[in-house]
């Protein structure tokens with residue numbers, strides 16, 4: 001039986017809730033076809049986030065790692081395609097750090113691509129009626145930082161990893177102007193992502209590109 005480690009970030013930026021952590025908590029111990037989910041909570045801090053996930057990877061020895069964070073304003077669950085070697089924080093992290101144009105890893109490659117089957121994931125969720133589209137930017141804050149740092153750690157290991165951004169919860173939208181998704185749908189989407197990851201050793205060739 002395979003093991004999938006799914007991580008969720010704590011709240012940040014003065015918020016009291018992060019849908020990533022709430023959804024991931026609902027998945028703890030869930031059985032998949034041919035696998036099982038374990039979870040880990042991650043601080044939104046430049047200097048502890050990556051190490052927290054590496055510690056969980058070393059303890060759990062998973063076959064796949066799915067890191068999850070909130071993306072306010074997005075209407076769909078968005079598997080990220082690429083992590084870049086840049087920390088450029090628009091707001092301070094939960095430790096008060098606000099780097100400008102610093103590398104995640106000094107002398108690391110410019111970017112890493114996801115090693116999750118993001119096209120198969122996108123199709124699996126869309127087939128179940130859950131809005132999902134591939135994203136080509138994970139931003140330059142702690143989510144991209146973790147995506148890049150975990151890919152760098154796993155670069156010579158046989159463990160797949162990718163980052164998923166998810167929308168806000170309805171209760172986080174106090175203005176009524178933002179896209180949201182219910183916690184149950186987000187959690188089901190993440191469960192389907194874990195299952196699609198187990199089911200698709202190789203990604204499928206369908207387009208999910210964008211024209212600017």
Ligand code: PCA
Nearest residue numbers: 009069070141142143144
């Ligand atoms: N989202 C932030 C960091 C933590 C989170 O859930 C981001 O997109 O960088």
